[in-house]
Amino acid sequence: MIREYLVDYSTGLSKALEGVSPERFEEFVQxxxxxxxxxxxxxxxxxxxxxxxxxxxxxxxxxxVSYGRQKRFQVISLNDNxxxxxxxxxxxxxxxxxxxxxxxxLRPGDLVVGISGSGNSPNVLKAIAYxxxxxxxxxxxxxxxxxxxxxxxxxxxxxxxxxxxxAEDIHMILLHVVMQLLxxxxxxx
Numbered sequence: 412m413i414r415e416y417l418v419d420y421s422t423g424l425s426k427a428l429e430g431v432s433p434e435r436f437e438e439f440v441q442x443x444x445x446x447x448x449x450x451x452x453x454x455x456x457x458x459x460x461x462x463x464x465x466x467x468x469x470x471x472x473x474x475x476v477s478y479g480r481q482k483r484f485q486v487i488s489l490n491d492n493x494x495x496x497x498x499x500x501x502x503x504x505x506x507x508x509x510x511x512x513x514x515x516x517l518r519p520g521d522l523v524v525g526i527s528g529s530g531n532s533p534n535v536l537k538a539i540a541y542x543x544x545x546x547x548x549x550x551x552x553x554x555x556x557x558x559x560x561x562x563x564x565x566x567x568x569x570x571x572x573x574x575x576x577x578a579e580d581i582h583m584i585l586l587h588v589v590m591q592l593l594x595x596x597x598x599x600x
Contacts, residue, residue: 423572423577427570435567436585440593453487453523454488455468456523458527460575460579462490463490464526468589475590476590489512505534506533509534510538519545522547523547524552528578530558531559532560540563543565551566553570553578554571554573554582570585
C-alpha cells in the first residue's frame with residue numbers, strides 16, 4: 412500500500428505538471444530576466460508552505476543565480492523579516508503584513524510575485540492590488556482553479572491540481588527550473 416501511494420502521488424504530480432502553461436512559464440522567466448537586466452526589484456510573498464517557497468526562491472535568485480556576478484538580482488521575500496511581519500500582524504492586521512512592507516520599498520516597474528495554493532489569501536491579494544495600482548508587474552503562482560489571485564495578477568501561473576501539496580510541489584519545481592534556466596542564460600551572456 413505504501414508503494415502504491417507513492418506511485419499514485421508521483422503520477423498525479425506528473426500529470427498536473429504537464430498542465431502548466433508553457434507560455435505563462437516563459438512569460439514569468441522573461442519578467443525575471445527583464446527585472447535583472449533593468450535593475451528592478453523582485454518581491455515574493457506567501458503564507459505557510461507558500462511563504463517557505465517565497466523565501467527559498469529569494470535565496471535561489473540572490474545567491475544561487477547572482478553569486479560571482481558583478482550584476483545581481485535584487486530580490487526580497489516579504490516573509491523573511493519576522494519582526495516587521497509580526498509587528499504589522501499584531502498592531503494593524505494580518506491582512507496588511509505584505510502591503511505595508513511594499514509601501515516602504517515598491518517602485519513602479521518592479522515585479523511582485525504572490526504565491527498562494529488556493530489563490531485566495533487575503534494578505535497576498537491586498538498586496539497584489541496595491542502593486543497593480545502602483546504600476547508594478549504582478550505574477551501569481553496559484554493552485555486549484557487559481558482563485559481570486561489568478562484574476563487579479565497580470566500574469567497568472569497556475570498549477571492545475573486540486574491538491575495543496577501537489578500545487579506547492581509544482582511551484583517549487585517551476586522555481587527550480589527558473590533558477591537553472593536563468594543560470595544557464597546568464598552564463599551564455
